[in-house]
Amino acid sequence: MDARRIILDLILSRHERECLTCSRNLNCELQKLCDEMGIDRVSFEGERISYAVDEASPSIVRDQNKCILCGRCIAVCRDIQHTEAINFANRGIRTTVAPPYGKALTEVNCINCGQCIKVCPVGALREKDDTQKVWSALNNPDLHVVVQTAPAVRVALGEEFGMPVGTNVEGKMITALKRLGFDKVFDTDFSADLTILEEGTELLNRIKNGGKLPLITSCSPGWIKFCEHNYHEFLDNLSTCKSPQQMMGAVVKSHYAEKAGIDPENIFVVSVMPCTAKKFEASREEMAVEGLKDVDVVLTTRELAKMIKQARINFAALDDGEYDSILGDSTGAAVIFGVTGGVMEAALRTVADILTGEELREIDYTPVRGMEGIREATVNIGGMDVKVAVAHGTGNAAKLLDSIKSGKSDYHFIEVMACPGGCINGGGQPILIDKERTEEVKKLRAQGLYKIDKESRKFRKSHENPEVKKLYEEYLGEPNSHKAHNLLHTRYTERDRA
Numbered sequence: 001m002d003a004r005r006i007i008l009d010l011i012l013s014r015h016e017r018e019c020l021t022c023s024r025n026l027n028c029e030l031q032k033l034c035d036e037m038g039i040d041r042v043s044f045e046g047e048r049i050s051y052a053v054d055e056a057s058p059s060i061v062r063d064q065n066k067c068i069l070c071g072r073c074i075a076v077c078r079d080i081q082h083t084e085a086i087n088f089a090n091r092g093i094r095t096t097v098a099p100p101y102g103k104a105l106t107e108v109n110c111i112n113c114g115q116c117i118k119v120c121p122v123g124a125l126r127e128k129d130d131t132q133k134v135w136s137a138l139n140n141p142d143l144h145v146v147v148q149t150a151p152a153v154r155v156a157l158g159e160e161f162g163m164p165v166g167t168n169v170e171g172k173m174i175t176a177l178k179r180l181g182f183d184k185v186f187d188t189d190f191s192a193d194l195t196i197l198e199e200g201t202e203l204l205n206r207i208k209n210g211g212k213l214p215l216i217t218s219c220s221p222g223w224i225k226f227c228e229h230n231y232h233e234f235l236d237n238l239s240t241c242k243s244p245q246q247m248m249g250a251v252v253k254s255h256y257a258e259k260a261g262i263d264p265e266n267i268f269v270v271s272v273m274p275c276t277a278k279k280f281e282a283s284r285e286e287m288a289v290e291g292l293k294d295v296d297v298v299l300t301t302r303e304l305a306k307m308i309k310q311a312r313i314n315f316a317a318l319d320d321g322e323y324d325s326i327l328g329d330s331t332g333a334a335v336i337f338g339v340t341g342g343v344m345e346a347a348l349r350t351v352a353d354i355l356t357g358e359e360l361r362e363i364d365y366t367p368v369r370g371m372e373g374i375r376e377a378t379v380n381i382g383g384m385d386v387k388v389a390v391a392h393g394t395g396n397a398a399k400l401l402d403s404i405k406s407g408k409s410d411y412h413f414i415e416v417m418a419c420p421g422g423c424i425n426g427g428g429q430p431i432l433i434d435k436e437r438t439e440e441v442k443k444l445r446a447q448g449l450y451k452i453d454k455e456s457r458k459f460r461k462s463h464e465n466p467e468v469k470k471l472y473e474e475y476l477g478e479p480n481s482h483k484a485h486n487l488l489h490t491r492y493t494e495r496d497r498a
Helices: 002-014 029-036 072-080 115-119 131-138 151-155 157-161 170-180 188-209 221-230 232-237 244-260 277-283 301-310 332-338 342-356 394-405 435-455 466-476 482-488
Strands: 060-062 087-089 096-098 125-127 144-149 184-187 267-273 297-300 374-381 384-392 413-417
Touching (some): 072 087, 072 115, 115 125, 131 144, 131 267, 131 297, 131 301, 144 170, 144 244, 151 157, 151 170, 151 301, 151 332, 151 435, 170 184, 188 244, 188 332, 188 342, 188 482, 221 277, 221 394, 244 277, 244 466, 267 277, 267 301, 332 342, 342 384, 374 394, 466 482
Parallel strands (some): 144 184, 144 267, 384 413
Antiparallel strands (some): 060 125, 087 096
């Protein structure tokens, strides 16, 4: 116990002890250990070196002044994500954790996944805080402020208010957002259904017309950037579909603006995502239509919780609200986008009906479910064997792509999620001090989404969504049409290899 106290004392001697203004205040492992060990004063005052805070990234802030050199961020970046964007630098008292050659995170191959934030025990790594931008928009009478919420947020947000892990707080979340002042609350699940129509059609076209296979999903911006840096030869395999977040923004500023009679330039779109990489995605120049950004600001689950607390809203006591119409309907297929294997399963539900010409009842594709790093299956649909694979965590994605490059594997369709477990474990989700519960928490959040799919949605296939059908009838024409491509599809950038 004496040895542990001395170690903590030595860590504190060089640590920036501004706890009250730290993003991890009351949720800090160092704080918790000091409390456990009865550290009520700092015995030593070590030499401190003041470092500039790296705020260049749209997703992640790196503050070396708070770093305790534990190396967890290096381990997850190197061993799990196979990115190696950061490592130990220098020696002795000048040892730091930094990108190569003292560069900013934006200058290296960081994929913005935020897994480093999840494992950091203190506040040395945190998401870029965009809450003030949203408060400013909400208080601007000239702006029509719209918010959309991702699938995985609804089974994690409650944790920030002391509710059991995996609790579905969709209704309370909607009510809270309306009380915060958003003019419309839409569901990213709607655009997830839209994504399946576009991506499923793209897959069928590639299979029938000899297109580039395997088709690889493009919903995860961390995965996309990883591929842009490390696997240039697979860029043409990526689906050209924008992610559901970006599709929703594009539809809001076109179809919805037209229906509501609002100038698109006066519409401000906010996304609530489980993912820090979504901040980077929204900032990409490709994610705009005719010079107008699809999404203006991205908040993480943690940031939304912060805003609700700032507004002094008693979240647990709220009544359940409902999403606004036009872009609020969704299916069970869209909900499971939030867990690894969910995009694959959602796509198979729709592709199977199209290929067979029937409404199949057996739609739970369990072989693509689970937390194994790489899963593969062959699904017979209408007499056709469709070979599929699922990978989560970019380290597993690298193994899968290397297997394809070597000729050992052959697939029609691949789903990749940058974060281990998928969006339920995204870099913007609530942070656990008890890291031993990580796998249990992922499992409970996943169960929450599968329960919504099975019990709370009238339709469980994306092509059955009545509002999506109406969007195609009134505006887009058909999946993969010229108009759909202009609004809902994108391109990718070959970036420097690390």
